[in-house]
Amino acid sequence: MSMILEKIAHDYKLNDNDLYLAQYIIDHSEEVIHLSTHQLAKNTYTSATAVVRFVKKLGFINYNDFKINIHSFLSQYYLKDMEILSHESLFSIRNKLSEIEVGIINQTKNMISIDTLKKVMDYISKNKYIDIIANDTNACIGEYASHLLLSTGKITTVYQNRDKQLWLSLNVDHYHTVIMISKNGKDEHLLNVTDILIKRKIPFIIITSHKKNLLAKKQAVLLYGVIHDEFESLKDMVFYISLKYIFDLMYSVLISENLQQAKEVDQLYGALFDKKT
Incomplete structure (x- = not known):
C-alpha cells in the first residue's frame, strides 16, 4: 500500500472496496x-452506487464535486511528506522545494474554476485602474502584480496604509x-473596508486562503490561495507561491487577449530603457 493510500485510509477509515x-x-x-x-465502476469492478458512496465518504457533495476537486484533494496528501527537515542535504532541499512549488501551483489551479476565472478577468479587463488592498508581505506580492499589470496598460496601485485603504x-x-488580499481573512480593518465596498455596491475580488474564514463569506468574486498548516516552517511561503501564481495567471490572460499591443509596449519600454542607459 502506498504512503498516500495509507494516509487516506487512516483519515477516512476505508474498507477493502474503498481501498x-x-x-x-x-x-x-x-x-x-x-x-x-x-x-469508473466498470474500471474498478464495483457499482455506480459504490462509487457515489465512496466519494461522499471522502467528504465530496456528489460525484461532480469529486471530479472538480480530486486533484486538490490528492495534492494535500502529496505535499504532506514535503516538509523541510533539520539539516537536510542541499540536494534534497533543491529537489523537494521544486516538488512543493509544483504541488502548490497545481492545488491553486484546481481551486480556480473557469467560470470564476472568467468573472475575474471580466472585472480586470473592463477597467483601466486596478486597486490592490493588502498588508505586509501580501502588499509586496501586490507590488509584483502592479509591475506586471502596468506593463499591460493597467494603472495598478497598491494600498498598504490602513488610512488610505479606508x-x-x-x-x-x-x-x-478592487482586489483585496488577506491570507487569514480575519483582520477587522479589512473586514470593515469590505463591508463599505459591499454597501456602496462596488464589485471587487477577494483573494484569501481556502480555509473557511470571515472574509470568504463576503459578497465578492473569490479566489483561493493554498495554505498548509503542517508546513510549520514554510507556511507563509506556501500562500505566497499560490498568490504569485494567481497574479501570473491574470497577467498571462491579459497578454493573450492583447498580444500585439503587449509586444509593442514591451519594445517601446525596451527602447526607452536602452536610451536612458
Whole structure:
C-alpha cells in the first residue's frame, strides 16, 4: 500500500472496496475526471452506487464535486511528506522545494474554476485602474502584480496604509477594479473596508486562503490561495507561491487577449530603457 493510500485510509477509515477504488483514482487521476460513475465502476469492478458512496465518504457533495476537486484533494496528501527537515542535504532541499512549488501551483489551479476565472478577468479587463488592498508581505506580492499589470496598460496601485485603504473604500468608483488580499481573512480593518465596498455596491475580488474564514463569506468574486498548516516552517511561503501564481495567471490572460499591443509596449519600454542607459 502506498504512503498516500495509507494516509487516506487512516483519515477516512476505508474498507477493502474503498481501498481498491482509492488506489485506482490515485494511479489514474488524470483519466478519472473524464469518467462517469458507471465508467469508473466498470474500471474498478464495483457499482455506480459504490462509487457515489465512496466519494461522499471522502467528504465530496456528489460525484461532480469529486471530479472538480480530486486533484486538490490528492495534492494535500502529496505535499504532506514535503516538509523541510533539520539539516537536510542541499540536494534534497533543491529537489523537494521544486516538488512543493509544483504541488502548490497545481492545488491553486484546481481551486480556480473557469467560470470564476472568467468573472475575474471580466472585472480586470473592463477597467483601466486596478486597486490592490493588502498588508505586509501580501502588499509586496501586490507590488509584483502592479509591475506586471502596468506593463499591460493597467494603472495598478497598491494600498498598504490602513488610512488610505479606508479612504479608497469610501471614494472608489465603478471605473476601478478592487482586489483585496488577506491570507487569514480575519483582520477587522479589512473586514470593515469590505463591508463599505459591499454597501456602496462596488464589485471587487477577494483573494484569501481556502480555509473557511470571515472574509470568504463576503459578497465578492473569490479566489483561493493554498495554505498548509503542517508546513510549520514554510507556511507563509506556501500562500505566497499560490498568490504569485494567481497574479501570473491574470497577467498571462491579459497578454493573450492583447498580444500585439503587449509586444509593442514591451519594445517601446525596451527602447526607452536602452536610451536612458
